Structures are given as C-alpha cells and as structure tokens.
Amino acid sequence: xxxxxxxxxxxxxLGRALARGGEFAExxxxxxxxxxxxxxxxxxxxxxxxxxxxxxxRVVSDGTTYFAHVDGLDPDDLERAAGEAAAALRADRAxxxxxxxxxxxxxxxxxxxxxxxxxxxxALLRELDERGRGAGAEIAQLTASYAEIRREVAVANSDGLxxxxxxTRVRIGAQAVARRGDRVETGAETLGGHRGFExxxxxxxxxxxxxxxxxxxxxDAGPAPAGSMPVVVGGGFGGxxxxxxxxxxxxADHVQKGASVYAGKLGExxxxxLLTAYDDGRMPGEWGSDAIDDEGTPTQKxxxxxxxxxTAFLYDRLTAGRDKAAPTGNGRRESFRHLPVPRMTxxxxxxxxxxxxxxxxxxxxGFYAVSFAGGQVDPATGDFVFGVxxxxxxxxxxxxxxxxxxxxxxxxxxxxxxIDAVGDDFEMKTGVCGKAGQKVPVGTGQGHVRIGAMTxxxxxx
Amino acid sequence: xxxxxxxxVEATLAAGASDAEAYASxxxxxxxxxxxxxxxxxxxxxxxxxxxxxxxxxxVGYAYGTDxxxxxxxxxASRAAAAAGIADEDEFAGPPELPVRLMRDGAVKGxxxxxxxxxxxxxxxxxxxxxxxxxxxxAIERAALAADPRVAGVEQAxxxxxAERIAIASSRGVGGEYETSSCYGYAQALAxxxxxxxxxxxxGLGRGPAALDPEEIGREAAGRATAMIGAGKPxxxxxxxxxDPTVAASFVSLIGSALSAGAVQRGRSPFAExxxxxxxxxAFVLHDDGLDPDGFGSAPxxxxGVPHRRTALIEGGSLHTYLYDTYxxxxxxxASTGNAGRGGYRTLPSVAISNxxxxxxxxxxxxxxxxxxxxxxxxxxxxxxxxxxxxxGVFSVGASGRAIRGGxxxxxxxxxxxxxxxxxxxxxxxxxxxEPRWVPFGGSVSTPPLLIAAMxxxxx
Numbered sequence: 024x025x026x027x028x029x030x031x032x033x034x035x036x037l038g039r040a041l042a043r044g045g046e047f048a049e050x051x052x053x054x055x056x057x058x059x060x061x062x063x064x065x066x067x068x069x070x071x072x073x074x075x076x077x078x079x080x081r082v083v084s085d086g087t088t089y090f091a092h093v094d095g096l097d098p099d100d101l102e103r104a105a106g107e108a109a110a111a112l113r114a115d116r117a118x119x120x121x122x123x124x125x126x127x128x129x130x131x132x133x134x135x136x137x138x139x140x141x142x143x144x145x146a147l148l149r150e151l152d153e154r155g156r157g158a159g160a161e162i163a164q165l166t167a168s169y170a171e172i173r174r175e176v177a178v179a180n181s182d183g184l185x186x187x188x189x190x191t192r193v194r195i196g197a198q199a200v201a202r203r204g205d206r207v208e209t210g211a212e213t214l215g216g217h218r219g220f221e222x223x224x225x226x227x228x229x230x231x232x233x234x235x236x237x238x239x240x241x242x243d244a245g246p247a248p249a250g251s252m253p254v255v256v257g258g259g260f261g262g263x264x265x266x267x268x269x270x271x272x273x274x275a276d277h278v279q280k281g282a283s284v285y286a287g288k289l290g291e292x293x294x295x296x297l298l299t300a301y302d303d304g305r306m307p308g309e310w311g312s313d314a315i316d317d318e319g320t321p322t323q324k325x326x327x328x329x330x331x332x333x334t335a336f337l338y339d340r341l342t343a344g345r346d347k348a349a350p351t352g353n354g355r356r357e358s359f360r361h362l363p364v365p366r367m368t369x370x371x372x373x374x375x376x377x378x379x380x381x382x383x384x385x386x387x388x389g390f391y392a393v394s395f396a397g398g399q400v401d402p403a404t405g406d407f408v409f410g411v412x413x414x415x416x417x418x419x420x421x422x423x424x425x426x427x428x429x430x431x432x433x434x435x436x437x438x439x440x441x442i443d444a445v446g447d448d449f450e451m452k453t454g455v456c457g458k459a460g461q462k463v464p465v466g467t468g469q470g471h472v473r474i475g476a477m478t479x480x481x482x483x484x
Numbered sequence: 485x486x487x488x489x490x491x492x493v494e495a496t497l498a499a500g501a502s503d504a505e506a507y508a509s510x511x512x513x514x515x516x517x518x519x520x521x522x523x524x525x526x527x528x529x530x531x532x533x534x535x536x537x538x539x540x541x542x543x544v545g546y547a548y549g550t551d552x553x554x555x556x557x558x559x560x561a562s563r564a565a566a567a568a569g570i571a572d573e574d575e576f577a578g579p580p581e582l583p584v585r586l587m588r589d590g591a592v593k594g595x596x597x598x599x600x601x602x603x604x605x606x607x608x609x610x611x612x613x614x615x616x617x618x619x620x621x622x623a624i625e626r627a628a629l630a631a632d633p634r635v636a637g638v639e640q641a642x643x644x645x646x647a648e649r650i651a652i653a654s655s656r657g658v659g660g661e662y663e664t665s666s667c668y669g670y671a672q673a674l675a676x677x678x679x680x681x682x683x684x685x686x687x688g689l690g691r692g693p694a695a696l697d698p699e700e701i702g703r704e705a706a707g708r709a710t711a712m713i714g715a716g717k718p719x720x721x722x723x724x725x726x727x728d729p730t731v732a733a734s735f736v737s738l739i740g741s742a743l744s745a746g747a748v749q750r751g752r753s754p755f756a757e758x759x760x761x762x763x764x765x766x767a768f769v770l771h772d773d774g775l776d777p778d779g780f781g782s783a784p785x786x787x788x789g790v791p792h793r794r795t796a797l798i799e800g801g802s803l804h805t806y807l808y809d810t811y812x813x814x815x816x817x818x819a820s821t822g823n824a825g826r827g828g829y830r831t832l833p834s835v836a837i838s839n840x841x842x843x844x845x846x847x848x849x850x851x852x853x854x855x856x857x858x859x860x861x862x863x864x865x866x867x868x869x870x871x872x873x874x875x876x877g878v879f880s881v882g883a884s885g886r887a888i889r890g891g892x893x894x895x896x897x898x899x900x901x902x903x904x905x906x907x908x909x910x911x912x913x914x915x916x917x918x919e920p921r922w923v924p925f926g927g928s929v930s931t932p933p934l935l936i937a938a939m940x941x942x943x944x
Contacts, residue, residue, distance in 0.1 A: 060570060063750065068574065069832060070567040072547040074560075075533070088525035094532055094550040107528050111614060141570045164751060200752065200875055207876045247880070249720050249901075249942035280519065282639040282674060284681075362525060397870030399882070403639060403674055403683045406899060408882025410870030430871050430880040430901045478717070480880050480901025480942040 026175070027052045027187065028078070030122055032098045033179035036080060037119040039105040041181060044114025045084035047340075049180040050105070051317060052078040052096055053359040056137070057172035062148040064164070065156075079359040080104045083341065084112055092360050120183035127314045127321050129189040130307065132219035136171035136193055139220045144169050147195065147223060154228035155199050158235030161242060163202035167231060170194050171220075178319035186319035192217050192310065192464060194453060197231040201238035208244070208427070210237025211396075211412065215453035215464070217312045237394070237413050240425050247429030247481025248416060253389035254431060254477040255382050255417065259450035260394050262467035265300060266370050266454070267400040268407045268435040269293075273302075273327055273335070274353070274365040274458075275342035277402040284405035284436050285333060293333045294439050297375055300328040302337055304352050304368030310453035311369040311466035318354035318363050325351050327370075339365045357461035364459055369466030375445025379471040382444045389417040390479045392431060405435035430480040438474055446470030485510060486661050488552060489653040492536050495561035501538035501568065503579045503655045504561075505788065508534040508552075509829050511648035514614065518621040518641040526614060535829040538564035539578060543571045546832045579654050580788050580810040580820065592660070592784050592791045599791065600775055602782055604664040606692025609647055617643050617693055620669060627702025628673040628686065632710045639683065641671040641702075645693065650783070658789035666780055668924065669696045675709035682715070684708025685864075689780065689922055708863065712884060715896035717943035724859030724914075725902060725939040726852055726888065731862050732934045733923035736770070736840050738872055738879075739906055740927065743797055744823075744835035745812035747874070754877035754907050755803060763803045764910035767845060768934070770798040772807060774822055774838030781928035787826035787833040795821045798910070809835045842931035845916035852917050852935050854891035860941055861886045861893060862902060868926075877906030880942075900943035904936075912937045 028036075033050055040048035054076045061069040078101055079092035091107035093100045136144075148167050155165035170193065177187040194215030201208050212230040216222045256264055269285070277283035285293065304322025306312050315321050318340050327335050338346070339354030342365055355366040383391060391414060398409035411429040415422045451468035489506040496504035510532040517524045534557070535548035545567025549560045592599050612620075625641035645667035653659040670687035686704030688696045727735070747753040755763060764770075774792025776782055785791050788810055796804045808816065809824035812835055825836020847855065863885040871881040880903035887894040904912075917932035 058567075066572040066574060068544070068571055070545045070570045071832060072545070072563040072567045073830060074547075074549040074551070074563070076550055087523045090525060090527040090529075092527075092529045094530070110528075111526060141566075145570055202751075209873060209875050249903075249940070251944065277639075280639055281637055282683075360529065360531065362527070395870065397867070399866045399870070401683055401866070403672075404681055406866070406882070406884070408867035408871070408901070410867055410872075410880070412870075428871075428873065428878045428880045428903060430867060430882060430903070432882045432899055432901055434899065478899060478901075478942070478944075480882070480903060 027054060027177040028096060030185065032101065033185065034119065034122055036101045036105045037179060037181050039102050040080055040082045040109055041117040041119055043109045043112035045082040045112060045117055047083040047181055048119060049178065050078055050080050050101065051359055052177045053174060055172060055174045057170065059168065059170040060144060060148065061166060061168040062152050063166045065152050067145050067148060077359045078104065080108045081362065082108045082112065088362060090362050119181035122179055122185040123183050125184060125186045125319065127186060129314050130217050130312060132191045134220040135191060136220045137173065147227060150228045151195065151197050151231035155197055155231035155235040158232050159239050161201045161203050161239060162199055162235050164200040165197065165231065167195065167197040176317065180319065184319045186315050188314045190217060190313055191219055193220060193222055195227060195230065197234040199235040199238040201242050203242045206242055208238045208241035210234040210241065213453055215310045216308045217310060218308045241427060244425035244427040247414060247426035248390065248479055249481045251476050251478050253386045254474045254479065255386065255389065255391045256472050256474065257393035258446060258448050258470045260452040260467060261392065262371055262452065262469040263395050263398055263454060264409060265372050265469060266367060266465065266467045267398040268438055270367045270370045271400050272402045272435060273337050275336045275338045275346065276365050278336050279342055279345055282403040288333050291333055292331045293436065294328055294331040294442055296331040297445050298328055298331050298442055299373040300371065301326055301373065302367055302370045306369050306466065309369045309451055309466045310464050316352045316354045317356045320350045320352045320354060322352035322368060337365050337367065339363050355463050357463055361461045366458060366463050367456065367465050369451065369468065371451065371468035372445060372472060374447050374449045374470050377444040377446050379446050379448060382446065382471055382473045383417055383422060384420040386417045386420060390429065391415040391417050391422055400435065407435060408432045426481065428481065432478045432480055438477055441475040442472050443475045444473040446472065485649055485651040486653065486659055488534065489651045490659060492534055492557050492561065493653050493655055495557050496536050496538050496564055497655060499561040499565040501540055501565050503539040505537045505579050505654035506534055507652045507787065507826060507829055509648055509650045511646050513646040514617060515644040516618045516621040518625050521622065523618050526618060533829040534560065536560055536564040537832065538568045540565060540568040542573045542575055542577045543568045544577045545571055548830045576811055576814040579656050580790050581656060582658055582789060599784065602775065602777065602784060604662065604782060606665055606695065608692035608694035609645055609665045609667065612693045620693055620696065620698055623698035624669050624671045624701045627699045628671050628705045631703045631706035634675045634677045634710050634713060635673050635706045636676040637674045639672040639674055643669045652789045654789065660785060660789060662784050664783060665691050667693055667696065669698065669701050671702055671705040673705035673709040675713055677713035680713065682709045682712035684712065689924055712896045712898060715884065715898040718860055718887060718897045718900050718941055719944060720942045722938050722940050724856040725936045726856050726859065726861045727934045727936065728863050729921040729931050729933055730923050731865050732931045733929040734865060734868055734925055736842055736929050736931050737926035740837040740840045742874065742877060742906060743806050745806040745808045745816050746835040748806050749812060749815055752875045754905065758803050761803055762801050763907055764798050764801050765913045766801040767916050768798060768910050768913040769843035771796055771841045772823065772837055773841050776839050776841065778922065779839030779928050780924060781838040786822045787824040790820045790822045790824060792822045792838055807835050807837065809833060837927045839928045839930065842916060844918050844920045844932045846918055847915050848918050849933060852915060852933055853888055853893060855915055856888045856935055857891055859888045860897060861888050879903060879905065900941055903940045903942065909936055
C-alpha cells in the first residue's frame with residue numbers, strides 16, 4: 024500500500040474529492056506489469072512487455088457517481104483527478120474519516136514469473152508446440168500463448184478503509200488446427216491461475232495434447248442435430264453455462280434495475296433440490312481469486328443456491344448499500360480506468376451424487392456438450408446461447424459420434440430448473456468475462472450436469 | 485506528440501535495436517450512464533501512452549507504458565529491445581519502407597493517389613459541457629420510455645465520447661500525427677407484455693454529440709424491445725433469411741477478419757487460395773475504405789504509418805485481394821493495403837479492417853420482404869464470438885427476429901439458431917437492400933440489409 028500511495032497523500036486526495044460534498048469518496052491506485060508471448064508456425068513471436076500505473080478517484084453523491092482517472096501516481100495528478108471528479112458537485116464540504124489500514128495477506132506466489140528467465144517461458148511454448156504437433160499427423164497447425172501479469176493495487180476510502188493487494192496471474196493456452204483433405208477443425212485448451220510459474224510444475228504440455236485431441240476428434244464429426252433434447256454438459260469449462268445462465272443474473276446491479284430474471288426470487292426454489300452453487304473469491308490459487316475485491320472488501324465464499332433455493336445475490340459496495348446488505352467482495356474492475364461493478368469471481372455448481380456414466384446411460388437420444396467456445400446471456404430476458412467446441416450425439420444411452428458446429432440456446436430459468444442430475448466429478452477452468460466494457464478473470468466449475476430438455480442448434484433438421 | 489514518438493524511436497535505437505517504431509495516443513473522454521431519470525455515473529478521463537516496436541535484426545519485440553518521462557521512455561525502450569531478444573528470427577520482419585511523407589497536420593505527401601481532405605473531428609465535442617451531454621443521455625432514456633407504454637424501463641442509457649491524438653514515427657523516416665473524435669449513444673430498453681420481458685438496443689454514432697438524435701435512439705430501443713413481446717420459436721427448417729444491417733454487419737466483420745492476409749498465410753481462413761474464384765453472389769460487393777469521410781475507422785494512415793486507401797475485396801462475385809499490413813505484404817510478395825490495425829498503444833499492429841463497406845442494392849425494406857416471401861427476418865444475433873469457427877467459417881449462432889409470411893413481417897421469434905458457413909452464406913445472398921447503416925460492432929462496417937436465399941433455422 025505505502026509503496027503505491029502514501030497515507031497522507033490518500034487522505035489529501037479524499038479530502039479534495041469531498042470538498043464540494045458527497046457521501047463517499049474513494050481512490051483506487053494500481054501498478055501493473057506483464058509479459059505475453061506466443062508461438063505460431065513453431066516460431067516464438069508477438070513478445071510484448073507492458074507496464075502501467077495510475078489511479079481512479081470517485082465521489083458518490085445522492086446516488087450519482089462522479090469518476091475521474093489519471094495515468095501515473097504523481098500526488099499532484101491524483102489531487103487534480105479528485106478535483107475533476109468533484110467538479111460537478113455544489114454542496115458543502117464533507118470530511119473523510121481517518122484512514123485505518125486493513126491487512127489482508129495477498130495470495131502467496133512461490134515463483135514470481137518476472138524472476139523466471141525469458142528462455143524458460145519460450146521453452147514452455149516450444150514444449151506446447153511439440154506436444155500439440157506430436158498428437159497426430161493430421162495436426163496442421165499449433166499456436167500457443169503465455170501470459171503473466173502482476174497487479175499491485177491499493178484502495179482508500181472516506182469511510183476510513185485503507186487496503187492493498189498484490190496479485191500475480193499466469194496463463195497458457197493452446198489452439199490446434201487439424202486437417203484431413205478439405206476438412207479443417209480446431210481445438211483449444213487453457214491453464215491458468217492466481218499463481219506464479221509454479222503452476223507449470225506438473226505437465227503443462229498436456230493442454231496442447233488435449234487441444235490437438237479435440238481438433239482430431241472433430242475431423243470425424245458429423246453435423247450437429249437441431250431441435251429440443253436432453254443435454255449432458257461436461258465438467259470444468261461446462262461451468263460457463265452456470266456462469267452465464269445464472270451467475271450474471273445474480274449480480275446485484277442487474278437485479279436492482281429489474282433487469283434480471285432472478286429479481287424478487289430470493290428464497291424461492293429456482294432449481295431442483297439436487298443443486299447447490301457458490302461464488303468463491305478465496306479459492307487458493309484459482310484464476311478468479313483475489314485477497315480483496317477492487318473496493319477493499321475481503322473476498323468470501325457466498326452460497327448462491329442451496330438445495331435448489333436462491334440464497335444470495337452478489338454485491339459491490341453501492342448495490343449492497345441500496346439493499347441494506349453487506350458487500351460480498353464482488354466489486355471488481357478491469358483496471359484503475361474503470362468503475363467497480365458487481366462481478367463473479369469463481370462460480371461453480373457443487374459436486375452432486377450422479378456419475379457421468381449413469382447420466383448418459385439414461386438418455387435415449389440427446390447431446391453431450393463436453394466443452395464450450397463461450398457463451399452469452401441477456402440477464403433481463405434470461406435468453407442465452409453457447410457455442411459448443413466439443414460435442415457428441417447420445418443414442419440409446421451411449422455416446423455415439425462427434426458433432427460439429429452445435430449451439431445450445433435456451434432460457435435461464437427454464438434451463439436451471441431442468442437440471443435433473445449433478446455429477447460427483449468436479450473441475451475448475453479459467454475464463455475471461457466481459458461486462459459493461461470491462462474484462463476480468465473468472466473461474467468456472469462443475470462436474471457433469473444434465474439438463475432435461477434444451478434446444479440444440481445444428482444444421483441437421 | 486511527434487517529438488515524444490521520435491524520442492522513443494531514438495531511445496530504442498540506443499537500447500540496441502536496429503530499427504524502431506513508436507506509436508503514441510492521448511485521448512480525453514467522457515462517459516455518462518443514466519438510469520431512472522438520474523445520472524448514475526459521470527466519468528471524465530485522460531489517457532496517454534506509447535508503444536514501441538523494436539527490431540533487432542529480424543527479431544521483433546514490443547513494449548508499452550504510460551510513464552512518458554525521460555527515464556520512463558528509456559526503460560520502455562530497453563524492455564522492447566529485450567522482448568525482441570526472446571523472439572525467434574523471422575525473415576519477413578521489418579519496418580515499412582514508405583515512399584511518402586506523413587505530416588504533422590495528418591496530410592500525406594507523395595501518395596500514389598490523391599488523398600481526400602479528411603475531417604475527423606467535430607467542434608461540438610469540445611463545446612458541449614458535462615451537463616449538456618448528461619442531458620443527452622437522460623433524453624435518450626426519456627425517449628425510450630415515451631415511445632411505447634409497454635416499455636417498462638431502460639436498463640441503461642449511455643453517452644460516451646473521445647477526442648484522440650495519434651502520432652507515429654519510425655527509424656525509416658516515417659513521422660506523422662492526426663486528431664480524431666467520436667461519440668456514441670445507446671439505450672437498452674425493457675418491454676413487458678404477455679407475461680414476458682424483452683430487451684431492445686437503440687444506438688447512434690457521430691463525430692460529436694450534435695450529430696446524435698436522442699429521440700431516434702430511444703425510439704429504436706423501444707421499437708426493438710416491444711416488437712419481441714410474445715415471441716415464440718420458429719419451426720426448424722431451411723428458408724430465406726433477411727438480415728438487419730446490425731446483424732449483417734457482424735457477419736461482414738467476420739468476413740473482413742477472414743480476408744486478413746495474416747489469417748490466409750497461416751492457413752486459417754476459409755478464403756485461403758481463392759483469389760479470382762467465385763466466393764459470393766454478384767449482389768454482394770465489398771470494399772475496405774480507410775478514407776471514407778463517414779467511417780469511424782477513417783484516418784490518413786494506418787497503425788504503422790502506411791497511407792489508407794480504398795480496396796475492392798469482393799466484386800462481381802469473385803475475390804479480388806486480401807487485406808495486408810507490411811509484414812503480410814512482405815511474406816506474400818504483395819503491397820500493404822494500409823490495413824495495419826492497432827487496438828491502441830498497448831498492442832502490436834496486425835492486419836485489421838479500416839471501414840468495411842457493402843455496396844447498397846436497389847430494393848427497399850418492403851421489397852426485400854416481398855422477395856423473401858416466406859422466411860425469417862433476423863433482428864439480433866448472440867454468441868458470435870463462440871459460435872463461429874474462424875478457420876472454416878462454419879457458424880451456428882443464437883438469433884431473434886420476426887417471421888416473414890406472405891412478404892410481410894409477422895409474429896416475433898426468439899430462442900432459435902441460424903447456421904451455415906461464411907462462403908455458402910455469401911454465395912446465397914440474393915439481394916442487398918438500398919438503405920445502408922454504419923454499425924460499430926466488431927469494427928466499423930456500413931451495410932444495407934442482406935437477403936440470404938436459404939439458411940438453416942433451428943427452433944422447435
């Protein structure tokens with residue numbers, strides 16, 4: 024904290040921010056640095072090194088937020104930003120409370136990536152390249168990327184809070200292209216965490232083999248079915264389904280604007296009793312974890328659905344204040360250039376009792392969506408769509424053949440209520456979630472789940 | 485700012501690079517979010533930063549930063565040179581050699597074709613204070629609410645603008661800068677009826693706030709939301725599909741990415757090895773034009789200082805050329821088409837569209853419906869980033885819209901998908917509408933509605 028902004032500077036900036044009135048003022052300071060590189064055509068390229076420093080100051084007055092941000096952490100610039108944020112206010116000066124430091128230990132990083140020689144990062148990508156290409160003669164291309172970022176943040180506000188965090192994340196991804204004659208298919212896989220280079224101590228090359236395996240499988244794929252049918256969703260990145268169809272609708276800003284299908288449903292059954300789900304910003308080492316959120320609130324494990332009943336929404340400070348609830352540590356922002364909004368951290372469906380095998384065995388004709396390329400939801404209507412990156416037809420209780428180009432489409436409330444089996448397996452995956460023009464790292468997870476009926480959009484009518 | 489980028493170039497050469505290029509941008513922007521008749525947030529911000537590309541022989545590295553002090557630039561230069569040390573050699577890497585001179589006022593001297601005078605900034609941006617643009621956002625919300633009693637609320641009405649100055653310099657003598665301004669307003673309306681809730685987006689674009697019509701933006705949001713009340717699923721079938729310009733633009737932007745020479749050279753495009761071949765119906769004519777006075781991707785030169793131009797991509801149904809930046813041009817033994825794009829100072833330049841323009845046809849909207857006869861009008865698509873295979877062009881995306889019956893718009897439809905592949909879709913274009921619109925989703929695209937003779941619709 025003291026490294027980013029000194030206490031007396033923070034107090035001066037907050038005083039300046041409230042000089043023309045307001046109920047709340049805050050300064051968020053950040054220093055970030057990162058490195059990304061890629062391998063394509065077996066050549067290391069796109070080596071990019073970045074560094075940024077800056078701060079955002081906001082003043083909240085009578086429900087309106089005034090926000091200004093600047094590059095750099097020069098105390099004069101910070102005061103100027105505070106003056107700009109307060110420029111439109113016309114009320115009497117308010118006094119910030121004296122700052123009291125809250126200590127929250129950052130997540131431990133065993134091997135800070137900045138201290139790891141660049142050659143090891145390049146060697147890691149070469150390993151991914153070899154593993155992916157080695158998966159089969161039909162692998163025509165392999166691209167892989169490596170990214171590391173460290174974000175030191177500090178938050179001080181007029182309620183007297185003074186907190187900081189030091190966050191290091193690393194992530195690798197591999198994308199394979201398989202070709203057989205005119206047939207071209209792709210497969211992708213990622214591995215990431217709120218971790219240092221130690222994340223790659225195991226077998227990181229596995230993700231390239233897995234990406235290549237998916238592309239090869241799809242070479243044998245037929246057209247995807249079209250129509251309504253039972254859908255078994257795979258574990259891990261299958262959790263993006265829950266993230267999109269439920270998680271976003273639980274973010275309190277949508278709820279308070281009446282723009283969520285879950286508004287007014289707290290305490291009601293929204294799923295079958297076999298379903299329990301959490302948002303947990305404290306999972307050690309997970310991609311969506313932080314020690315504090317971007318407003319200084321410690322992150323926490325929040326049960327959002329208990330045995331089918333909706334139990335909680337996800338709050339930042341402002342939305343919590345409106346509902347007279349406690350913030351849940353979900354006030355997140357992409358950088359000092361953005362205002363915090365309620366966002367998920369790591370969201371997952373807790374493991375259930377069914378086995379993936381039994382879930383599939385009970386389906387006469389259906390679809391098995393192992394992994395998604397991504398998804399999108401309109402929280403107001405609950406309509407969602409997901410692109411399936413790896414999917415299979417289920418016939419007579421067995422996985423029969425792979426399918427290309429399938430999309431799942433449906434409505435949140437109906438699909439959530441239609442989950443009729445939750446698997447006893449469990450896996451977390453990394454994602455980058457976009458909302459209000461801001462991207463933040465999120466974790467998604469679950470075991471296999473089965474949705475009784477859902478529309479599969481393919482080309483085979 | 486030209487002095488800044490020139491200093492960064494010199495620092496990078498001093499750090500050991502054999503060639504260097506610096507790109508800087510500085511922008512002042514505002515954003516107003518309105519909700520429930522109140523301003524929810526008002527943001528004022530300045531952003532500045534510089535990005536440096538360093539070549540060490542045939543290795544290239546990149547670094548960016550926000551510390552523009554002397555030591556800051558020098559650290560940045562060292563990081564760029566160090567990044568180049570990590571990269572492998574690449575025989576095609578190198579800065580652009582330009583036969584032209586870029587000037588401080590954005591002019592380009594010695595260009596092969598006469599360059600039009602581009603007016604990229606609007607005075608109203610600076611003239612309108614925070615209060616006035618906040619009123620504009622509030623007026624958008626009011627217009628949406630007043631347009632139809634079934635509009636139950638507006639999730640958000642937003643106004644945002646940006647006035648930007650961009651400068652670029654390289655060790656090969658490139659040096660120029662220009663200013664540009666832009667703004668947009670949008671609203672997401674919520675409509676209720678028949679036990680359901682629907683959303684609709686309305687938007688407007690301009691170089692300054694004076695160009696935005698809040699009434700029209702609000703009305704569009706309300707109209708799109710209320711039109712969807714009571715929507716059901718269409719029957720699964722293959723049928724004529726009419727794409728609204730906002731939807732057509734999303735597909736056109738995907739086609740633009742697939743026409744990048746970078747994607748083609750790496751075998752990741754459905755258009756690879758198809759120059760001179762038939763890839764579309766003659767009704768679909770596509771240009772990239774970085775000098776169109778109305779385009780928001782317009783600028784005198786691209787992200788590495790190469791002058792913008794107009795390039796015919798698809799004409800007479802056949803594929804004429806790909807889009808090139810300097811690297812792809814060297815590799816493909818072609819000339820750059822001025823299509824090096826930048827996502828700001830934080831990213832390396834790479835091939836990108838400037839403005840994609842689909843030529844308008846003859847038919848008005850009503851005539852397109854008549855031509856479609858029985859089919860589906862697509863008003864919105866979702867899941868484009870996950871539902872399209874960029875290598876093959878195969879796609880399946882979520883959609884909503886209206887049924888077309890007897891050549892007229894009929895009942896609203898939702899929760900269905902449309903599926904095809906990009907090349908099949910282009911060869912099935914049977915008409916382009918007469919009224920084009922600029923759409924900012926996924927780049928700057930101007931397109932009329934497009935009628936596709938047949939596409940798979942999957943619903944119930």
